[in-house]
Amino acid sequence: MTNGSYFAFKTVDWGNMGAATWETIWMTIVSMIAVAILGVLLGLLLFETTASNNFAVKALNWIVSFLVNVFRSIPFIILIMLLLPITKNLVGTIIGPTAALPSLIVSAAPFYARMVELAFHEIDRGVIEAAEAMGASQWQIVYKVLLPESMPALVSGATVTTISLIGYTAMAGAIGAGGLGNLAYIDGFQASNNTIVLVATVIIVIIVFIFQFIGDFLVRRIDKRTL
Amino acid sequence: MIEFKDVTKTFNTKEGDLTAVADVNLTIEDGEIYGIVGYSGAGKSTLTRMLNGLETPTGGEIDINGDKITGLSGSELRQKRQKIGMIFQHFNLLWSRTVLKNIMFPLEVAGVPRKERKEKAQHLVDLVGLTGRENSYPSELSGGQKQRVGVARALANDPEILISDEATSALDPQTTDEVLDLLLEINKKMNLSIVLITHEMHAIRKICDHVAVMDSGRVVEQGTVFNVFRNPQQEITKRFVNEEVDPSLSDTNIVLDDLIKSYPNGTIVQLVFHGDQAKLPIVSEIIHQYPDLQVSIIEGSIHQTQEGAIGTLYLQLIGNSDNVDGAMALLKKMRVETEVIHHD
Incomplete structure (x- = not known):
């Protein structure tokens, strides 16, 4: 027993800590890749269907928008429970890092989709029109105008989303997904070992800082609007 | 086409x-x-x-x-x-x-x-x-x-x-x-x-x-x-053309007001030239033929268009009415578009 000390580093099993850190990073990166792809697709769908006069397109926009809002509103811890049966079907288990992925993706993708939509709306309407006037097709406008012109906003949005995903992985960890959250809860909180809670916290903060640094660096590199 | x-x-x-x-x-x-x-x-x-x-x-x-x-x-x-x-x-x-x-x-x-x-x-x-x-x-x-x-x-x-x-x-x-x-x-x-x-x-x-x-x-x-x-022909076109022919129209009006005050008996005329007319020695011709007439230039400008020059000139003529009328007739003879802006 450590008597509640935060600094009993001898009690820390560094092998476990390393494995948990890796699980957290793995969950974050894998879910973020899926969130980025899904978010851009959903955001694009929302953007393209916003100003339509066609009833079917309007209805599609309304439905997608509604679902995005619903999933953004559900607290993550409840979403995990809600998705348990689906997760079990999909992954075959409800324990471990892989089992956390469906709920991580479902909760973060709508969040990112809204950011993507906003980023597209911030592109100068005139630039899109210029591309149209040059005879660009809808698809060419997407990958030659919308994506490159909104890239700094997409990357900084992805950074924010990644950081909230790291928070979610810790929460998922508390109910069996593994990673630093799980370790802090089982080996730390339940075993009254505050040192483990502290070390897990510090590592998570460092991971957040690293992602933030990478995101900021990339935005500075790609943003050519002001020099 | x-x-x-x-x-x-x-x-x-x-x-x-x-x-x-x-x-x-x-x-x-x-x-x-x-x-x-x-x-x-x-x-x-x-x-x-x-x-x-x-x-x-x-x-x-x-x-x-x-x-x-x-x-x-x-x-x-x-x-x-x-x-x-x-x-x-x-x-x-x-x-x-x-x-x-x-x-x-x-x-x-x-x-x-x-x-x-x-x-x-x-x-x-x-x-x-x-x-x-x-x-x-x-x-x-x-x-x-x-x-x-x-x-x-x-x-x-x-x-x-x-x-x-x-x-x-x-x-x-x-x-x-x-x-x-x-x-x-x-x-x-x-x-x-x-x-x-x-x-x-x-x-x-x-x-x-x-x-x-x-x-x-x-x-x-x-x-x-x-x-x-x-x-x-149209009012709106005249407005556009005036803006261009005389971009400092408002300044000119102030100058005109001043001149009218200083020379109550002067006659102020606006001349508009087209094409080769802009090259004619109109002012010196007036002075030459009516030596008793005082001619002062208030403002003038010449613009080149694709087809030729368009010029405007504001002149103040001071002298007896015979001389002024004679000068106006001379301008008419030279086919210069003439408009009296103010005549006291």
Whole structure:
């Protein structure tokens, strides 16, 4: 027993800590890749269907928008429970890092989709029109105008989303997904070992800082609007 | 040749139907620079946006070189758009691309092979005078340079028509002239038809061959720039022409008021010269024939248009009425347009 000390580093099993850190990073990166792809697709769908006069397109926009809002509103811890049966079907288990992925993706993708939509709306309407006037097709406008012109906003949005995903992985960890959250809860909180809670916290903060640094660096590199 | 035939465009807005363009008939010949002038909201932008299908007319049709452009859609319309270059007031360049890559954009759209794209874009960079700035980003360029990129981009697919939508309105007077000179040079070099939309009569006078004046969606006056400047028919045209012939009109009025106060018996006349008249020694002729008459120049200016010079001159004549009347008769004899501004 450590008597509640935060600094009993001898009690820390560094092998476990390393494995948990890796699980957290793995969950974050894998879910973020899926969130980025899904978010851009959903955001694009929302953007393209916003100003339509066609009833079917309007209805599609309304439905997608509604679902995005619903999933953004559900607290993550409840979403995990809600998705348990689906997760079990999909992954075959409800324990471990892989089992956390469906709920991580479902909760973060709508969040990112809204950011993507906003980023597209911030592109100068005139630039899109210029591309149209040059005879660009809808698809060419997407990958030659919308994506490159909104890239700094997409990357900084992805950074924010990644950081909230790291928070979610810790929460998922508390109910069996593994990673630093799980370790802090089982080996730390339940075993009254505050040192483990502290070390897990510090590592998570460092991971957040690293992602933030990478995101900021990339935005500075790609943003050519002001020099 | 571009033909607008009874073209009408009505927008359905919440406040009811809004007619932006009403029954416009225009013919733009190959290789000419056609100016469309009007205040904002006159419908000139909407009119030209129908030329490349950014807007669809609700009535009438538009033909380009005999092909009907109205009613085209999908890939047919996109093909046609590649042959219509357009430059914009706010340049509308992609900030994420360098100068060279911005110019390559329309070539990518048209599916030109990579090597050819690069060669062509480089050639256009040289043509618009941006050699050495190929790898700059738009944010590193001045307004005039940005518009040069805009012009180069618009020329990339060898267009049949170039539309200039208020392309000089965001530029300072000197840069405006540079861009206008560039357009004129391109027009002469490539025999490219240019449709120039503007609210500045200055731009019209400087490079256009023909002009149409728009007001509330209608073309109220059209003709050669020279004729419209010399003899404006409509009130709105007169306003535009006056702004241009005498940009410091308000200053002149102050000067006139002062002179009227200082010389209550003076006669102030406005003279307007056209073409070769501007070269006649009119003032010295008056002084020569009426040595007792005092002649002082209040203000004068001469503008070069595509077809010749237009000049205005404000003179104050002081002397007995015989001399003044004689001078006026002399002016009439020389066929100078004369108007007495104030006569006490």
